[in-house]
Amino acid sequence: MTPIFSDEEMTLARFRLAPDASFDRAPGWLYDGVARAFASNSARLAILGEDPMLLAGEDAAKVVRANKANSIAYQPALEKIAGFDINWNIAYPTLSWAKRVFPGEEDDVAVGKLAEAIFAASRVDSDDPVAAWAEHNAALARRRDWLNGKRFHALHYSGPGTDLTIGLANGHEWQGGASRAKNGVTCNPNIPTEEVFTTPHALRVEGHVVGTKPLSYQGSLIDGLAVRFEAGRIVEAKAAQGEDVLRKVLATDEGAGRLGEVALVPHSSPISKSGLMFFNTLFDENAACHVAVGQCYSQCFVDGDKLTPDEIAARGGNKSMIHIDWMIGSDAIDIDGLDSDGGRTPVFRRGEWA
Numbered sequence: 523m524t525p526i527f528s529d530e531e532m533t534l535a536r537f538r539l540a541p542d543a544s545f546d547r548a549p550g551w552l553y554d555g556v557a558r559a560f561a562s563n564s565a566r567l568a569i570l571g572e573d574p575m576l577l578a579g580e581d582a583a584k585v586v587r588a589n590k591a592n593s594i595a596y597q598p599a600l601e602k603i604a605g606f607d608i609n610w611n612i613a614y615p616t617l618s619w620a621k622r623v624f625p626g627e628e629d630d631v632a633v634g635k636l637a638e639a640i641f642a643a644s645r646v647d648s649d650d651p652v653a654a655w656a657e658h659n660a661a662l663a664r665r666r667d668w669l670n671g672k673r674f675h676a677l678h679y680s681g682p683g684t685d686l687t688i689g690l691a692n693g694h695e696w697q698g699g700a701s702r703a704k705n706g707v708t709c710n711p712n713i714p715t716e717e718v719f720t721t722p723h724a725l726r727v728e729g730h731v732v733g734t735k736p737l738s739y740q741g742s743l744i745d746g747l748a749v750r751f752e753a754g755r756i757v758e759a760k761a762a763q764g765e766d767v768l769r770k771v772l773a774t775d776e777g778a779g780r781l782g783e784v785a786l787v788p789h790s791s792p793i794s795k796s797g798l799m800f801f802n803t804l805f806d807e808n809a810a811c812h813v814a815v816g817q818c819y820s821q822c823f824v825d826g827d828k829l830t831p832d833e834i835a836a837r838g839g840n841k842s843m844i845h846i847d848w849m850i851g852s853d854a855i856d857i858d859g860l861d862s863d864g865g866r867t868p869v870f871r872r873g874e875w876a
Contacts, residue, residue: 524559526552530572530618537580537588545587548595557598563705565609571616574801577741586770589740593774593843604845606701606821609709615640622801643714643793643805655700655710662699665786665875666718669696672867674859677784679731679811681855683748688784688813689726691838693824696720704827714793716808719785721822723838725754727781733761734810735849738801742767747848755779756815772815777842783814783822789853789873803847811851811870816842 536544560566577585593600602608620632627635641647645654679686698718702708733747746762756779761768772779787810793800794809818839820826826834835841857870868876 528572530576533572533576534580537577537584542584545584546591548588548591550595553592553595553597553599556596557602560599560602560608563608566603567611569614570802571614571619573618573622574738575622575741575743576618578743580741582742582767583770585740585742586767586774590774590843597843600817600843600845604817604819604821605704605827606711606819607704609703609705609707610711611709611713619801623798639796639798639800640805643796643808645714645792655713659699659710662715662718666696666698669718669720669786669859669869672859674867675862676726676860677869678858678860678866679729679850679855680858681852683732684730684850684855686729686731686751686850687727687860688781689723689754689838690784691721691723691818691823693837694720694722695822695824695826697819697822701821712804714805714808716787716791716793717785717812719783719819719822721818721839722781722784722813723754724777724780724782724818724840725838727751727754730758731813731850733848733850734852734855735806736763736799737846737848738799738803738806739764739767739771739846744768744848754781771844771846774816774844775842777840778816778844780815780840780842781813782816782818782840782842782845783847785812785814785847786857786870786875787811787851788870788875789851807847807849810849811855811857811873812847812849814845814847816840816844816846 615633615636617629617633620636624632624635645651648654676687676689696718700708700710728751730750736743736745742764744761744764748760749756750758756772759768759772787808791808800806820834823829853873855873859867859869870876
């Protein structure tokens with residue numbers, strides 16, 4: 523085991539005192555080592571519990587520059603995660619995170635409430651969590667297999683502020699719940715998880731969509747998000763809060779303004795029912811149907827583990843240094859699966875599986 527620690531006070535000190543040029547650099551030697559460890563079949567257990575809004579008061583341009591530098595350095599390791607070469611998991615109820623989710627509570631009460639919320643969302647509070655996860659994984663597998671059997675050409679979303687058609691990549695494959703990594707180990711890489719997900723076609727997204735929940739991104743809150751797509755690319759982006767950060771993120775690289783993931787989550791999911799915002803995308807994304815701009819998952823193709831990066835791109839898979847999820851689902855959203863000949867099949871009605 524090799525522990526890698528971060529410290530909130532040191533992070534803040536860097537953004538307030540470090541030389542300006544340092545925000546365009548990242549410890550490549552560290553991420554190269556992580557990538558080598560992944561290549562040697564190491565697993566990743568990330569215990570992330572720092573204040574998700576830690577950098578909210580810092581220079582947004584520096585935050586974006588630092589994230590871009592980290593993304594570039596982390597790319598060799600990210601490719602192992604995106605390809606599901608390894609096993610990984612995340613999250614722990616620390617004080618700073620708990621106080622963000624439950625700001626009016628005493629310290630110990632806030633931590634206890636966050637722990638209980640994590641346990642509930644993760645099905646750990648049931649009498650038999652292992653059986654609960656076996657049942658949940660089976661349900662996700664049924665949805666996944668149904669979608670794979672349909673082989674939709676695209677998905678059409680309609681609802682308040684939304685009229686969006688997302689083309690699906692050629693040879694796409696839906697994933698969800700427990701799956702087998704390339705190292706042969708079966709795991710749930712993201713607990714909690716409510717999604718079945720696949721790869722959209724980076725060039726075939728048209729229309730407009732609004733975000734239905736705020737996005738907490740690297741210490742900034744992006745809310746009231748609305749974007750318009752043409753030929754797969756975001757050509758117009760607005761937000762009631764955090765628009766400057768949103769624009770900088772979308773300008774990260776060539777693929778940052780295109781979709782790399784589309785995921786289906788029912789409005790009745792445990793996280794949605796909790797009414798909480800966790801300020802942690804890996805939790806919050808499981809409250810609603812969502813999409814992600816940036817890097818696609820190579821596992822979301824038929825025989826994806828055998829495809830080269832060029833072959834993935836040829837099938838419509840997107841490439842980017844970033845992968846950022848944001849929620850577009852609610853109890854007012856309908857989704858239809860579209861066949862290549864124009865046939866239409868209900869997939870979601872008012873936020874629930876049809």
